Structure formats: C-alpha cells, structure tokens
Amino acid sequence: MRIVVAGATGTIGRRIGEELRRRGHEVVPLSRGLGVDVSTGAGLDTAMAGADAVVDALNIETLSGRRAAKFFTTCARQLTAAAQKVGVSRIVCVSIAGAANPQVHRLFGYYRGKAAQERAYADADVDTTIVLSTQWFELMDDVVRRASLGPVTVLPTMRMAPLTAAGAAEFVVDEIEDSRAGDRCIAVKGPEEMTTLEVVRRILDARGEMSGRRPKVLRELPYLGRATANGGLIPEEATVDPTTLEEWLRQDPPR
Template structure:
C-alpha cells in the first residue's frame, strides 16, 4: 500500500516512515525539502498519485497567532483537495489532547480549525490527539520564563514519547478510518511544574521552576483536566525515566 506522510522528515514523521517501510509499505516522506509543499500545493498531486492513506504530522514553523492559523488552514485545504483528486481512502492527522479546552491559545485555536476542516472535508479520517511529547519539555521550559526562574502550573500532565506516538500512528494508518478522534497518552500522570524541574535537574540546568496556579500554558489557563485525556486513551509504554535514560 502507498502511504504519504506529510511532515515525513520531522521528529514524528521520520520515525513513522521507518515503521511503515519496515511493515512492507511504499512510503513517501512529504515535506518542502522533498518537493512536497502543502502551503503552495507544489508537488502534492504527484506525491499523492496512487496513495491510499495520507498521514499529516506537519507542524507550523511559527506559533504566532495569525501565522499558525494560516498554516493549518491553508495546508489543510490544499491537502484535503489533493486527496479528493487522488481518491485517498484514509486521512490521518496528529493533533493534541485538550485542543478544545485550550482555545484561549492561538496555537490551539489553529489546531481546532485544522480538525474542523478534516471533519468537513469529505475524506474518511482519524484524528489522533496526543498529549505533550516528552521531547517538548525543553520547549515548555523555554516558553515559560526568561533568566533563572520559570513559572509553570502544577496541573496534571501525561506526556508521551515520540516513539510511542509514531507506533500508534503506524497502527492507525493501517486500520479502517474511525471518522472521529482517539486520544493517546503516556503511561504516567505527573505534575507539570515538578516534571519540568526534574527534567532541568537531570540536564544539569540551574534554572528553577516556580509552581504558579495562575501561570498560562502558551496563553491558556490550565487545570487538572486540561492536558490529560478526557476519556479512555491508548497509553504508551515509555516512562519519563526510561526516556531520559536514552
């Protein structure tokens, strides 16, 4: 089966391409540096010719409110239109657990717009909503403060490794469309501020995390239900300690 992975040269996409190739499928890694650009449409029709499944794991290069909205709306429309022309039978998209609960954030408003386009697009689909990646802990720290002090909520978080995300996406790509959403998360429920402090300490980073109930997460307030699955989720296997040991 031919499968196209949009964002196929990135963190998740490169792992997913390898997993699907190892299962014997013809996989094309679509990204601007391989001549496939969902923003301009360049190379899309040629890449999708003969494809049965498309997995979209691409992310916006900018998190600025208008830029990220433009990215997901333009990319989504171009991709879905090209899939319709090619007769694609399953559109798989990677999104974020809690997107609908984080709408004060421009990034999550853009992810909601992407999900809405997929729902209305007419292509059978599965939206995989993942919790925050363990690989993103450094970025969370960087976003939450400058200098020696980082202010973060103590809200619950259930982070997942990129390996676990890619493994689920491979299974989903080879399954029938859900025409709905599924949630995936890591095996441990932790506290955001405490987890980031553990990460910084193990990295021998001297910055200190201050637990602040009012601290915003990319512009949105958090509570214990915001960043964790709302229902029954498929859980990964890689713990924080195992991930750091790698």
C-alpha cells in the same frame, strides 16, 4: 502500503516515517526541498498519486492563533483536495488532546490553530482519523527554552499525561494499518499524570540541563488558563502507552 507523510522531518513525522519503514511500508515525505509545498498545493498531486493514505504531521512555530489557524486549515484543505483528486481514501491527522476545548485554547493561539485544523478535517469528504496525543517528553526542552529568561524559568502550569514521541508514532502507524478505520477521533496518552514542573524537574535531575539551560529559579504559573492547569489536556478515554518518564530517561541518555 505507500504512505505520504506531510511534516516528515518534524518530531513526530520523522518517527512515523521510521516506524512505517520498519514495518515494511513505502514512505513518501513531503517537503519544499523535494518540490512539494503543501500550503500552496504545488507538487501535491504528483507526490500523492498511488498512495494508500496520507499522514498530516505538519507543524508551525507560532503563538499567533490567526497565523496557526491559517496555516493548519490551508494545509488540511490542500491535502484533502489532492487526496480526492488522485484517489487517496484515507488521511490521518496528528493533533493535541484537549486543544479543541475552548476553555483550553482560549489563551493559547497555537492550540486554537490545532482546533481549526480538526474542524477542517471534520468537514472534509475524505475519511479522516484525528489522533489526539498528549504531550511528548521530547518537547519539554522547547517548553523550557520558551519559558526561560536568563537563570529564571517560569513554566506554564499544565497537568498532563505525557508519553514518548515514539509511542505516539507507533499508535499513529497502528491506525494507518487498521483497514477498518474511517472517520473517527482517537486518543493516546502516557501512564502517569504530572504537571510541567514535575516533568521538567525530573528531567533536570537526570540530565543536569535542558535546552542548554540550568535554571537557578524554577517555578510554574497558570498563565495558559485554569482549564490547562487542571487537566484539560488529559483525554478521558485514551489508549495508554506504557513507557514511564523514568523508563524514557533510561532509554534516552543525556545529550
């Protein structure tokens, strides 16, 4: 198949592209450097012509709910409009398990943006699968970076069932290859439940540092709300990726 991947250079988009190529599919990455701007629609029709499906793995670095919602909804509408125009029949959007829950995203603007993105695709006239993934081990370095001030790291209390980004990417590609899929929302999670602090401590024990930091004080507080702290990010029904944190640490050596 010919698959268009928006966000092909990001943490999950890059791995989706790699997995698609490994399975013999043609990948069309979308980027401004290649003359395509998803947010404005420039170049989209040409890039998407002849594609069998589109993957929305776009991301934006912001904590602003307004900015995140504008970005994600604008891109969703542009991709949907282009898909309708050139005859692409399927879109697969990568989102976050629990982000659409108002109690979860109440204090986290980025999650409100993802919730808006899901609503935009729910209203679209193109068959769309929303893939709800739990947190990826690979993102924990960024969490530590954002939560650190000097030698002190105060993490948000988040109960999660994390998995590898590669495992999430394989799940997305499985969905792309499922010709029976239509409008639906499906979830994937890791095999273990733990808090942010537990994940970070285990990675630090194995590697000694995260994002160039070796915290002397490591704590967690529920500053993203009780729903997030108490498991609101863990889907009730989900496919379970089998790779544990310990197995991932063995596969992904210290950098």
